Amino acid sequence: RPLSRLLPRVLLLRAAGAPRVDQCGRVKAGAQQQMGMYYQAGTAEAMPTWIKVIFAMPRYTIRAMYTVHAAHVITFYNGIGTELSALAFFIALGRSFDALTDPFMGWITDNTRTSIGRRKPYLILGPITYSATILLHVSPPRNGSGADIALWFGITYLAFFLCDTAASVPYYALKYELCTDNKERTRIFMYTIIASFLGISIGVGMPAGLALDFIGMDPGNALQATMAQFCVVYTLGMWGAAAFIREPVSSKD
Numbered sequence: 001r002p003l004s005r006l007l008p009r010v011l012l013l014r015a016a017g018a019p020r021v022d023q024c025g026r027v028k029a030g031a032q033q034q035m036g037m038y039y040q041a042g043t044a045e046a047m048p049t050w051i052k053v054i055f056a057m058p059r060y061t062i063r064a065m066y067t068v069h070a071a072h073v074i075t076f077y078n079g080i081g082t083e084l085s086a087l088a089f090f091i092a093l094g095r096s097f098d099a100l101t102d103p104f105m106g107w108i109t110d111n112t113r114t115s116i117g118r119r120k121p122y123l124i125l126g127p128i129t130y131s132a133t134i135l136l137h138v139s140p141p142r143n144g145s146g147a148d149i150a151l152w153f154g155i156t157y158l159a160f161f162l163c164d165t166a167a168s169v170p171y172y173a174l175k176y177e178l179c180t181d182n183k184e185r186t187r188i189f190m191y192t193i194i195a196s197f198l199g200i201s202i203g204v205g206m207p208a209g210l211a212l213d214f215i216g217m218d219p220g221n222a223l224q225a226t227m228a229q230f231c232v233v234y235t236l237g238m239w240g241a242a243a244f245i246r247e248p249v250s251s252k253d
Helices: 003-015 049-079 084-110 120-137 146-175 182-210 219-244
Strands: none
Touching: 049 084, 049 146, 049 182, 049 219, 084 146, 120 146, 120 219, 146 182, 146 219, 182 219
């Protein structure tokens, strides 16, 4: 490339603390990346195993939420006086709402321009609202009427889907930008799949296990404890990905 076109890019990368580029403008792994202190996305470099584990942590929660909701949350709400017809209405509404917000959030994150990239602002802020809406969703007013509890379910369910979209869509977008090498990308995806199955297994069994006689937790408290550990893992994973993964250079231009 002409030097006049390459020089501004080199200066931009140096100012942002990003890795160096070669004479052709290709990103080169720096000393820190070679030591495994961070991972530069958008290259063919192998991702350190510990970063693969961190990046997979949000998937432990994301997929499990839908299974836990179907297996435990609906049963819990029905048990405290909410009509199944009301639950079905809000679930259908939430799914329809999610179908509209996903592509819109994809457009937002693709067109975000910050000094830290397109995805990281949402990976940093998203887990806070995501976790808050999950915990609110499983903490309905116990002394309310059936209609009040159903309304609580509907509002918090819609809020959860909105916050899930705001955080998880940028996460998935970054997932497909991580590596240009097919084999390494497959290895990264394998970690996320394993995390998903682990989360689903724990999510299905943990509420019932905590409610056993020898532990004696109230079903509602057991559900809250289950969701709380999912929120912790999700938040640590998203923040870890933001801290230890540098976005592709093009996403900062």
